[in-house]
Amino acid sequence: MWEQIQANRRKSVVLVFASALLLAALGWALGEYFGGRGFGPYGIGFALIVWGIMTLVAWFQGDQVLLAVAGAKKIQKSDLPMLFNVVEEMTLASGLPKMPDVYVIDDPAPNAFAAGRRPDTAAVAVTSGLLKSLNRDELQGVIAHEMAHVKNRDVQLMLFAGVLAGAIVMLAEVGLRGMWFGGGRSRSRRDSGSDGSGIFAVLAIVLMILAPILAQLIYFAISRKREYLADASAAAFTRYPEGLASALEKIAASPRKLASANSATAPMYIINPLKRTKKMAANATGTHPPIDERVKVLRAMSGASFADYEASFRQVTGKKGVVPGSALADEEAGSAPRTRTEAPEDPLQRERARQVDDLFYKDKGWQRIACPCGTTLKLPPDFEARLARCPKCGREHPAG
Amino acid sequence: MLALLIPLGLIVVVIVWVVGIYNGLVRLRNQVKEAWAQVDVQLKRRFDLIPNLMETVKGYMSHERETLEAVTQARAAVAGAGSIPERMQAESGLAGALGKLMVTVEAYPDLKASANFMQLQEELTSTENKISFARQFYNQAVMSMNNKVEMFPGNIIAGMFNFAKETFFEVTEEEQREAPKVNFS
Numbered sequence: 001m002w003e004q005i006q007a008n009r010r011k012s013v014v015l016v017f018a019s020a021l022l023l024a025a026l027g028w029a030l031g032e033y034f035g036g037r038g039f040g041p042y043g044i045g046f047a048l049i050v051w052g053i054m055t056l057v058a059w060f061q062g063d064q065v066l067l068a069v070a071g072a073k074k075i076q077k078s079d080l081p082m083l084f085n086v087v088e089e090m091t092l093a094s095g096l097p098k099m100p101d102v103y104v105i106d107d108p109a110p111n112a113f114a115a116g117r118r119p120d121t122a123a124v125a126v127t128s129g130l131l132k133s134l135n136r137d138e139l140q141g142v143i144a145h146e147m148a149h150v151k152n153r154d155v156q157l158m159l160f161a162g163v164l165a166g167a168i169v170m171l172a173e174v175g176l177r178g179m180w181f182g183g184g185r186s187r188s189r190r191d192s193g194s195d196g197s198g199i200f201a202v203l204a205i206v207l208m209i210l211a212p213i214l215a216q217l218i219y220f221a222i223s224r225k226r227e228y229l230a231d232a233s234a235a236a237f238t239r240y241p242e243g244l245a246s247a248l249e250k251i252a253a254s255p256r257k258l259a260s261a262n263s264a265t266a267p268m269y270i271i272n273p274l275k276r277t278k279k280m281a282a283n284a285t286g287t288h289p290p291i292d293e294r295v296k297v298l299r300a301m302s303g304a305s306f307a308d309y310e311a312s313f314r315q316v317t318g319k320k321g322v323v324p325g326s327a328l329a330d331e332e333a334g335s336a337p338r339t340r341t342e343a344p345e346d347p348l349q350r351e352r353a354r355q356v357d358d359l360f361y362k363d364k365g366w367q368r369i370a371c372p373c374g375t376t377l378k379l380p381p382d383f384e385a386r387l388a389r390c391p392k393c394g395r396e397h398p399a400g
Numbered sequence: 401m402l403a404l405l406i407p408l409g410l411i412v413v414v415i416v417w418v419v420g421i422y423n424g425l426v427r428l429r430n431q432v433k434e435a436w437a438q439v440d441v442q443l444k445r446r447f448d449l450i451p452n453l454m455e456t457v458k459g460y461m462s463h464e465r466e467t468l469e470a471v472t473q474a475r476a477a478v479a480g481a482g483s484i485p486e487r488m489q490a491e492s493g494l495a496g497a498l499g500k501l502m503v504t505v506e507a508y509p510d511l512k513a514s515a516n517f518m519q520l521q522e523e524l525t526s527t528e529n530k531i532s533f534a535r536q537f538y539n540q541a542v543m544s545m546n547n548k549v550e551m552f553p554g555n556i557i558a559g560m561f562n563f564a565k566e567t568f569f570e571v572t573e574e575e576q577r578e579a580p581k582v583n584f585s
Binding site for chain 2: 081082085086088089092093095136140351
């Protein structure tokens with residue numbers, strides 16, 4: 001497994017390095033444009049400082065910020081036993097050293113993401129919509145996918161790549177705005193200055209426009225590759241590719257958009273929380289491969305191993321494989337898929353939905369009254385009557 | 401002088417080599433032990449869940465005496481098992497008996513709908529899953545250990561220091577195939 005992580009990282013490092021060069025070039029362009037000829041190196045220095053600060057913040061605060069932005073709430077086993085159990089199971093299956101913290105986001109859009117730089121300080125977060133719409137096997141597939149991101153160190157890599165892309169976008173934006181508003185001064189300075197600066201100016205403008213686009217393309221390219229690998233790992237962990245496949249279908253079919261996601265956090269999620277176009281091609285602007293392709297690859301697997309995923313991937317997409325050879329080589333034989341006998345309709349689903357709702361009742365200002373007959377009355381925050389009647393036994397309770 | 405140094409050097413090389421293999425064997429054996437401990441935790445958890453399960457189920461399933469008794473007996477067999485291979489056998493039996501019980505439960509909608517049972521069912525499902533995942537790691541560890549013990553030159557060192565092959569924890573085919581799909585609609 002470690003070898004596989006290394007191999008994938010190497011490829012990604014090349015891409016990250018390309019982004020870094022782009023950042024330097026942009027810095028140079030900014031320096032040349034605003035500082036005048038010869039100020040390029042200072043621009044590079046400035047760009048690096050900006051990037052350095054952003055990286056430090058992301059490194060030490062990234063997880064917390066990400067979880068806070070998403071509005072995630074940490075849960076205990078007693079809150080949602082099934083979710084907690086599934087995470088425990090996948091911790092065992094993936095061989096992570098420590099079970100990640102479990103968070104729930106109160107959002108009807110079904111989605112999930114993983115956070116955490118290191119496998120021993122990781123966290124997985126799922127939305128309440130996901131918990132309500134998936135059955136146990138599907139949830140297991142989704143959690144396995146997220147744990148694979150942690151195990152493959154994708155979270156760490158995406159953090160670096162994301163910050164780099166973010167820094168480039170930010171600097172380019174500053175540069176372009178500077179051109180509109182404060183550009184006059186520097187232009188006049190340059191006009192009175194040396195010849196040939198016109199070419200530099202044009203070059204700088206082109207760079208400022210192109211750099212953010214390129215940076216995002218690179219970021220998306222890294223992200224897409226990772227999604228396939230995480231799918232392959234999830235199939236191997238659960239030994240049940242169908243679970244993830246049908247979960248992806250359900251998530252994709254939901255028309256809801258995740259309220260708390262933005263373009264910076266989008267690649268962290270199991271499917272792109274922002275774009276909801278049905279026929280999204282596997283083009284350069286998607287953070288995730290098209291869902292139907294991911295589902296098709298999973299469904300066409302004859303077993304549950306990396307080798308099976310690889311074979312299926314080649315067959316479905318006609319492209320070169322995503323799983324590095326080293327992972328195929330050291331994989332042990334006999335990871336046959338589990339046979340399942342579970343009924344498609346999950347009798348525990350309603351119970352689970354109730355638990356999920358309970359989790360956020362207090363946050364939303366709902367009031368709970370325990371009736372002596374055993375029923376629990378739940379009153380919404382806009383409940384105005386003075387008394388609430390128990391629907392079962394007819395007792396009346398004071399409300400508010 | 402040189403005539404003395406060469407054999408001495410050779411001896412040192414051989415000793416270092418033997419120590420290397422020996423340490424490798426110890427590491428593998430510890431890995432197997434640790435992997436078994438992981439399995440053991442989950443097996444114990446299942447063992448502890450059963451009395452509670454029986455208590456919950458009993459009231460609803462008075463006509464299923466045999467099925468219930470089979471589980472109780474299988475549990476007793478686990479408690480009585482001494483060596484690890486014996487234990488594995490008993491655990492397999494228990495898994496089979498529990499599987500049968502869970503299939504029978506399908507015929508009792510009231511039981512299935514009770515909150516207590518739902519909770520137990522979730523715990524049991526999860527524990528079975530954890531057992532199977534932990535078992536996978538255990539079997540991998542056993543495989544590496546056994547390869548080293550059997551293959552040259554590991555087999556020589558293993559024979560000198562009494563490293564034995566370990567037992568795989570296998571689920572009997574019959575029991576896994578048995579759980580049939582029940583449809584009462």
